[in-house]
Amino acid sequence: MLLPLQYALVGLVQLGGGREPWPLVVMPGFKATWHEGMPLLSQRVTFAIHRPDSTIQHLPADTVLAGLPYSHHRAMLEAFFRPASLSGTPETERIRHPDAGHWLWKRLQALTGSSPMRVDIVWEALRIDPKTGVLQTQPLDTLTLQRP
Amino acid sequence: MNIARLDRWLFDSFRPTARGLAAYRIAYALFVLLLLDPGHSPYFNFHPLADLPDSFFLPPPGLMQLFSGFPPRWFFAGLHLLLDLSLVALLFGYRTRLASWLTGLLFLIGFGFLFSAGKINHVILFVLLPWVMSFSNWGAAWSLDARLGRTRPDVEGWPLALLALLIGFAMFTAGFTKLLGGWLDPTTHAARGHWLKQYFVIGRRDLLADLATAPLPAGLWELMDWGTVLLEVGFLPAVFAPGLFRGFLGLMVLFHLSTALLFNITFVQNLIVYAAFLPWDRVAVRFPRIRLSPRPALLLIPLLGLAFYFFGSPLRRLDALAAFSSDLSLTELLANVTAALIVLGLGLIRLRQRLRRLLSLSPAAVVAHRRVRRALVTVLVLYATLVATHAGEFWPMSVFPMFSRAGQPWTRAVVRELEATEPVRWDTLQAPATLPGRPFPLNATTLDPVDLINFVTRPEPWDAQRRQTLQRLFGPELEGRRLLVLQVQGAPSAEGVQLRYIPILALTADTVLLHPALRP
Numbered sequence: 001m002l003l004p005l006q007y008a009l010v011g012l013v014q015l016g017g018g019r020e021p022w023p024l025v026v027m028p029g030f031k032a033t034w035h036e037g038m039p040l041l042s043q044r045v046t047f048a049i050h051r052p053d054s055t056i057q058h059l060p061a062d063t064v065l066a067g068l069p070y071s072h073h074r075a076m077l078e079a080f081f082r083p084a085s086l087s088g089t090p091e092t093e094r095i096r097h098p099d100a101g102h103w104l105w106k107r108l109q110a111l112t113g114s115s116p117m118r119v120d121i122v123w124e125a126l127r128i129d130p131k132t133g134v135l136q137t138q139p140l141d142t143l144t145l146q147r148p
Numbered sequence: 149m150n151i152a153r154l155d156r157w158l159f160d161s162f163r164p165t166a167r168g169l170a171a172y173r174i175a176y177a178l179f180v181l182l183l184l185d186p187g188h189s190p191y192f193n194f195h196p197l198a199d200l201p202d203s204f205f206l207p208p209p210g211l212m213q214l215f216s217g218f219p220p221r222w223f224f225a226g227l228h229l230l231l232d233l234s235l236v237a238l239l240f241g242y243r244t245r246l247a248s249w250l251t252g253l254l255f256l257i258g259f260g261f262l263f264s265a266g267k268i269n270h271v272i273l274f275v276l277l278p279w280v281m282s283f284s285n286w287g288a289a290w291s292l293d294a295r296l297g298r299t300r301p302d303v304e305g306w307p308l309a310l311l312a313l314l315i316g317f318a319m320f321t322a323g324f325t326k327l328l329g330g331w332l333d334p335t336t337h338a339a340r341g342h343w344l345k346q347y348f349v350i351g352r353r354d355l356l357a358d359l360a361t362a363p364l365p366a367g368l369w370e371l372m373d374w375g376t377v378l379l380e381v382g383f384l385p386a387v388f389a390p391g392l393f394r395g396f397l398g399l400m401v402l403f404h405l406s407t408a409l410l411f412n413i414t415f416v417q418n419l420i421v422y423a424a425f426l427p428w429d430r431v432a433v434r435f436p437r438i439r440l441s442p443r444p445a446l447l448l449i450p451l452l453g454l455a456f457y458f459f460g461s462p463l464r465r466l467d468a469l470a471a472f473s474s475d476l477s478l479t480e481l482l483a484n485v486t487a488a489l490i491v492l493g494l495g496l497i498r499l500r501q502r503l504r505r506l507l508s509l510s511p512a513a514v515v516a517h518r519r520v521r522r523a524l525v526t527v528l529v530l531y532a533t534l535v536a537t538h539a540g541e542f543w544p545m546s547v548f549p550m551f552s553r554a555g556q557p558w559t560r561a562v563v564r565e566l567e568a569t570e571p572v573r574w575d576t577l578q579a580p581a582t583l584p585g586r587p588f589p590l591n592a593t594t595l596d597p598v599d600l601i602n603f604v605t606r607p608e609p610w611d612a613q614r615r616q617t618l619q620r621l622f623g624p625e626l627e628g629r630r631l632l633v634l635q636v637q638g639a640p641s642a643e644g645v646q647l648r649y650i651p652i653l654a655l656t657a658d659t660v661l662l663h664p665a666l667r668p
Contacts, residue, residue, distance in 0.1 A: 003313070003317045004263070005307065007317075007321055009660075010321075013209055014624035016634055018209060019206075019208045019209060019268075020208060020209075021209040021210045022209075022210045022212065022259075022260060022263050022268050023210065023256060023259075023260070024209040024210075024272065025270055025272055025273075025276075025277065025314055025317055025321075026270065026272070026316050026318060026321040026322075027318045027321050027322035027374060027380075028269045028270050028325075029317060029322050029324075029325020029326055029329065029340075030325075030342055031325050031326060031328070031329030031633065032329065032338065032342070033329060033330045033331060033333065033337075033338040033341060033345070034337055034338055034340060034341020035335065035336055035337070035365065036337060040341075040342075040344055040345055040348055040349055042345070042349040064651070067196045068196055068197075068200075068265065069190050069191045069262070070190065070267060070475040071191075071267065071269055072262075072267045074267075075205070075266040075267035076266040078266075078267060079204075079206055079266040079651070080203070080204055080206075080266065090340075094203040097201065097203035097205075098204055099201035099203050100201040100203040100204060103199070103200065103201040103204075103387070114307065115455075126349065128261070128348045128349065130344045130348065130361070131200060133348060133361070137430050146230060
């Protein structure tokens, strides 16, 4: 009895736009389907780091978030580093919070060896033709952070 | 299902022995300590969470919402230390029930914080496993509890039925979502879509991932969709037929291996959950008997716990032997391969038993079976002997060397038609654009290109007979033409394939001019 009930609870919570509860006995569904020839759409996040010597260093998001499980990277980027213009809510710009900014600067300092002056978190749309592997990119929006 | 049947299913479906459960308990503890390596491997290490800002604390609905941020580093250090100690305690069967509950609870808390960083990974079956198994009394044998007289000798089978139900239900939820999402629609290829996304977008391109772009028949992709949905949805009804359920578990193990090879995604923690249904009673019979005195064993528990806490699993050192472009690890891949081999081995044993039972029914069938086996062995030995002594070809027997020369240097031939006045040069050339004359398309003639290649690449001297044979091979194609035959040698290099075009001979209907170095 409990198993179907808790499964129904997941459905209800997610129907209301909420996140999946934990802990519950459910497995991922990977619901999405795909039609032959359809392009693959995704988004890419790059950190453009403006160093004190005026050079710009580009770091992939996976490098910045290394240390945390790889499967978490995409979800964390969407939840904390995503411009409100793309998500529709400033809740996804948590990286602007002072504690998050300090964490990012500490992390970037460890990665680049210097404290950046500014960081641009660049979001791009990706469109890949699965037949040819040709990749098209289109800039979406950028979240700019100044040194805290 | 009426109450009596439900009771029968719950209490009689799985009847483990104390030793069988003990073997599984030891396997579980070793699997987690050596393979999942809490505190050290990426997906089971909660330490980095302590460094995350509280702004990143986004707990999922549930008990984690009682917290307001990530705990400090000492908290996770303590959690991992306790986890290692409780796993080692499980290994030795010391305070087994407490250790089981502590293990489950610590994983639940650790994962609770990990999943409060934006994403839930579906490890719930693995987390619940030690709790469920604690009710089976899996510390009844081969344990310090048994040696110290702290446990009763009888064991329970219903926790295995409960675990089967949890697995069946969890799998069903995955399959049901796919069913609603349209995976069975023949116009969609959901599995391939996910595969392509992993390949192109995420960059998982190891092992057999390249097959994602292969022009395989649409039916095969659809079969993958249907197979996945049927496997996952079918798990729930299969729970009520233990034999069938084990079959589904076997298929799921093979499914996990295929996702590791094709998608480069592993989900190893579920393997030890499925392993609860292996015939551990039979394994236990073959276990070497080790009698540990309680006192040294009690000393070993904290020592081993500390060793795992500080140094991690020695097995995970294997990961350094293979670098993957994705987040695959060699240890996890080997775990998947081993699990698949166990499933295949058990399947073969089962098949052999069934065949024996079948064949034992009729003496005539036993004789026929022996004859067929003898004939098969004779043919195989003959085949191996003839093919091995005849360079892989002894018609109608042959080895199948498809792609066996891939990546090796190769030799082919090309033919160019020269103008009447064009001089013959014997320089070795390297670019196709520098070749003299114009292409002479062999497929427009009666000449077999493979015959020509074989003929011009043979190392024998170009005596008069061989030169005439080549003229005859071209036959009427030589009328009014001057042809230059070049040997092309290709070899892989860091820049790609390096080509060398070596002119061998120039032919007309009446004359054959040989490269100076080849003249007899």
